[in-house]
Amino acid sequence: MTEIKPKAAPSALNETGAVRLRRSRFDRLRILLSRAPLTAWFGMIVVAIYGIAAVFAPWIAPYGEAEIFAKADDVWSKEHWLGTDQIGRDVLTRLLYGARNTVGIALGTTMLSFLIGGGLGLMAAIDRGWIDQVFSRGIDVLMAIPSLIFALMLLAIFDSSIIGLILIIGVLDATRVFRLARSVSLNIAVMDYVEAARLRGENMGWIMTREILPNILPPLIAEFGLRFIFVFLTIAALSFLGMGVQPPTADWGSMVRENARWITYVPYFPFQEALYYALKPLLPAGCIALLTIAVNFIVDWFLHETSGLRDV
């Protein structure tokens, strides 16, 4: 920095602004976390456990993803803590790999939908002209078709490879992201600083990423959590219907389907076994439910913190 020439007591320096204490990111995070309610902590811990399971599945899992053992539909034992499935694969291993696959696909899909929906939404909000009209009406048409049926149709036309799944659900889900991104950006796009950037001659990319995006991040991040859950549920639902993740790839939705038949037989078993067979389909379903609730807890807390709805 160059040396600063002394000036004759600049008056504006002494004006009292709402000068805030400057805090580092770490300090701000600490304060935020210290205020986090129990539900949020619960959510964060659950998400962390899922994350670890997903990332380290090959190391944690006792067996290989598609490894088949002699005894199918086995009950809980020392070798197979959660038993084996209908063709003799270890259920615990399948659950851990399922976390990896289902969460991974859902995350990829959500990111794709945010990239598409967020990008188009921002463009529409900045333009407010014919681009906006074309995008918005196009999205309206897409949204008019029930998305699960639409997804099933597209998956039937193309194949249900993982890439195909991500692309199709990502595009269909982008419609909802578009609507949110457009409506929150509209509030920012009318600000004088956006007009100032346009007057400066900045291009669309700069206005989108530098002027508007940083200001709409909080609602988008919250929405990311929610959309992630919806995508996750959609994939599980598609897998349950047999159109999603294909065997032998482990996935919670297909696991629910494969084990669902046991529920019918539960009344005919003695109690101990009945419990086991009832839990069989409920385990993957429970994994789905738990993650859904955990993410919702975090999103609720985050929205509460960022929306300024706090009652001091």
Next chain:
Amino acid sequence: MSEATKTPSPLLLDMKNICIEGFADERWHPIIKGVDLQLNRGEVLGLIGESGAGKSTLGKAAMGYTQPGCRITQGEVWFDGQDLAQAKTREKRAIWGTRISYVAQSAAASFNPAHRLIDQTIRASKRLSDRNEAELRRDAIELFDALNLPEPETIGQRYPHQVSGGQLQRVMTAMAMSSLPDLIIFDEPTTALDVTTQVEVLASIRNIVSQFNTAAIYITHDLAVVAQMADRIKVLRYGEEVEQADTRTMLSDPKQDYTKSLWSVRSLEKPGHASDDVLLAIENIDAAYGTAKVLHDVSIKLPRGRTVAVVGESGSGKSTAARVITGLLPQSKGSVTFDGQALPPKLSNRSKEQLRRIQMIYQMADTAMNPRQTVGQIIGRPLEFYLGLRGKEQERRVIELLEMIELDASFYDRLPDELSGGQKQRICIARALAAEPDIIICDEVTSALDQIVQEGILNLLQRLQNEFGIAYLFITHDIATVRAISDEIVVMWQGKVVEQGMKNEILSPPHPAYSELLLSSVPEMNPDWLDTLLTRREAGGEGVIKAQD
């Protein structure tokens, strides 16, 4: 209307050693630091000070109310024998709206858009008095009449969006008066209004307050207004009382330096200089938003290195003219010539160089700066964008610019939230200056600022003009600002130019009728100004065009 029974004791409100704190940034901060306030029945107290001085907080505390996030930590608020600082919400609710009412700054934001005006006007009285509704409605219509609202019989049937801002402000006063309260708190009731409308609202308020012998606290930052309204003035600063005296004494003989400095601001003036070297000329411009035509055959000339002030009330088309010049709203007819060359009407067709040479500063510095960018980034961007300065070079230039606007390098990393209103506006000036422009369009740049800060900004703009020869197109509705800075004046009304000429010619008679109305409506620091004006206007010969209200 029945006369409210009043106890003989003259002292109505007695606030003792009030301390109020606000919660921000994880801590409690003092907002009011031990202020006393006494008010007699029928007396009007003017509360003045810059923003952040605690005027509104103190005004609300007179009702025993604090905003969410604030608390009264100390002191007593005795209202007619009851301590409102200690009273329960239920007890206070019995008083609010009936014995104490509040008139907010922005009437438009304070009305419920889904209910008719008259229903909202009598709401509080209906809730708490035993009078029947027909009677209350009749009283409300009488009040509308007393406040000079047009068609008092039927205006109450309208919805808030169907009346103008000035009318809405008067309906709000009627709402406050409808229960015949002992005390009304006016919180900047005319700040958002045009001068021509302001006169009418001020006259109505004063009239009605004296008619019903109501006590009032009048909060404002406009000294000329408070001089018309108040019997006594209290000056606040940093949550403390600076001084208090009755209006005439305060105006003629202020004791404290701070008060004196407040008083002297309005005297800023510069002689106008003529110039024939036209830098920017807009000729015979028509412009429209959709089908609504806003500008009719507008021509304005801006000489190099001079200041042209465009004055007029809101809706007169002054900001639209600026939008045409900047290219945000392409004109439907006419041409914009800049430095001898025709400017393309559309923004996207202009070259970077043309964009660089015309910069703009906005009224609300808050919304003109991205809250997520630091001062360094805000000022640095035009340097990089237009002049290709990067890295160290850019940083050095930003600091130079900060010094030019009388700030220093310590501001480099601050976010807009961490600046005062005046500092924010200075940063916006620096951003415009960074592009090394020939013209800066200033759209009401001082109207959101306190008077002392305004003076600083105007001085700065003048100094920059002297140093760099920048021409300003200065859009404003404030005649004091015009006196302070302009060389030439353009008066606009309803999308047309009423007159353009040198400052001295425009400001001295004879005026066209509209200019006369506009100029005579500007409040003066003389406490008799409003009376004189109203007497003159009643006598006729002035204000021939009634302001479109």
